[in-house]
Amino acid sequence: MEGTNHLVLFARRGRIRRRGEFLVVGEDKYPITRVSGIVLSGGAQITTQAVKLALDYGIPITFASGSRILGVVVPFHDRFVELRRRQWEVVLTQRSLRVGLARSIVISSIRARKAVLEFLESVGVVTSVGRAVERMERLEDRAEGADRVGALRGYEGRAARIYFRALSEALPGWAFSGGRTRRPPRDPFNAAISFGYTAVLFPVMLARIVAAGLDPFAGFLHEIRGRKPALALDLMDEWRALAVDVPVLRLFLEGGLSRSDFRRDGEAVLLRDAEAVAIPVLSVLSRVRGGLLEAIDRRLTEFRNAVRKLSEPEPLEIKSDDVGGVWEVVQV
Numbered sequence: 001m002e003g004t005n006h007l008v009l010f011a012r013r014g015r016i017r018r019r020g021e022f023l024v025v026g027e028d029k030y031p032i033t034r035v036s037g038i039v040l041s042g043g044a045q046i047t048t049q050a051v052k053l054a055l056d057y058g059i060p061i062t063f064a065s066g067s068r069i070l071g072v073v074v075p076f077h078d079r080f081v082e083l084r085r086r087q088w089e090v091v092l093t094q095r096s097l098r099v100g101l102a103r104s105i106v107i108s109s110i111r112a113r114k115a116v117l118e119f120l121e122s123v124g125v126v127t128s129v130g131r132a133v134e135r136m137e138r139l140e141d142r143a144e145g146a147d148r149v150g151a152l153r154g155y156e157g158r159a160a161r162i163y164f165r166a167l168s169e170a171l172p173g174w175a176f177s178g179g180r181t182r183r184p185p186r187d188p189f190n191a192a193i194s195f196g197y198t199a200v201l202f203p204v205m206l207a208r209i210v211a212a213g214l215d216p217f218a219g220f221l222h223e224i225r226g227r228k229p230a231l232a233l234d235l236m237d238e239w240r241a242l243a244v245d246v247p248v249l250r251l252f253l254e255g256g257l258s259r260s261d262f263r264r265d266g267e268a269v270l271l272r273d274a275e276a277v278a279i280p281v282l283s284v285l286s287r288v289r290g291g292l293l294e295a296i297d298r299r300l301t302e303f304r305n306a307v308r309k310l311s312e313p314e315p316l317e318i319k320s321d322d323v324g325g326v327w328e329v330v331q332v
Contacts, residue, residue: 100312184268
């Protein structure tokens with residue numbers, strides 16, 4: 001995860017404009033060479049001159065409304081036509097390779113969650129995760145031998161349930177009910193991570209996939225249906241724990257988020273101030289040893305090469321030290 005720091009500009013209000021070779025947001029100036037992505041949500045705007053500068057440097061611009069993606073602007077490159085044709089060929093006709101790609105995603109996801117639990121134990125936040133880690137390791141072993149995408153989905157889902165149950169020891173009772181809930185989230189922790197996944201990580205991931213020349217709708221693990229960008233959801237699974245769960249956990253544990261930061265609307269629990277989660281998650285994407293964003297881009301290169309060469313990429317090696325690097329940059 002080493003390299004030069006890069007930034008994702010995430011604007012929910014105001015206007016992004018160009019000044020020479022800089023993008024300007026309010027009183028802040030960002031050199032275009034350090035910007036890796038732009039996400040506009042809410043009432044944010046961007047000038048035509050700023051759009052042209054971003055396109056000149058190959059920077060994707062994502063337009064979002066809450067957690068819904070309206071569109072992605074990227075430079076036009078016809079060189080990606082063959083890559084996308086091969087990607088759909090893998091999805092539709094290369095069953096064993098599709099399973100291999102899905103397997104790599106699921107194993108990476110399990111390893112990331114396991115590393116989070118091991119880190120939390122090492123810093124004394126939880127006292128014993130040995131049984132949860134052992135169960136997740138058994139699921140990882142089963143995933144390595146899986147020959148069906150459906151089985152891999154099942155292993156990933158079971159690992160997620162074990163992981164979230166283990167996190168209940170770390171979080172106060174008012175913050176987390178002990179299980180994953182969504183649509184709607186029913187407790188503050190679920191509200192915070194759901195926002196981080198859907199409104200921050202998802203648009204960033206979608207933009208990077210499109211910029212890399214891959215088709216976000218042609219996924220290997222998630223089912224392909226409707227308007228769901230299956231590949232974006234696939235690759236998000238590898239990064240949810242590091243990019244979102246870790247910064248949100250630290251916010252809860254060290255007072256960055258409290259009861260007063262949430263409100264109830266019927267059965268749903270909602271954030272009062274979205275930036276309380278958006279800013280820490282973006283800091284993690286941008287500044288962890290060069291930024292998780294750079295690691296995500298390298299991973300996209302691995303998947304692009306796998307599609308071109310019809311080969312299975314290795315799962316990510318994620319350790320508790322990687323979690324520690326994320327933990328340290330979270331601003332509480």
